[in-house]
Amino acid sequence: MYLSRDVLISLIKILSVIVLAMLLFSIGLMIGYGVIGDGSPMHVFSRALWQHIFEFIQF
Known part of the structure; x- marks a missing residue:
């Protein structure tokens, strides 16, 4: 359970950076x-x- 929460938080951070970069x-x-x-x-x-x-x- 603890590992999946860390993975979810990491994915949210990565997606946030991608959305911010696109914006x-x-x-x-x-x-x-x-x-x-x-x-x-x-x-x-x-x-x-x-x-x-x-x-x-x-060309």
């Missing part, structure tokens, strides 16, 4: 595209923008 990455994208890039901050999540970016960097 901070999204906020960074919004700031970079909206403030620095003079675009709409919510437009950074559009599929068309990411398709354009991937087409641009493909």
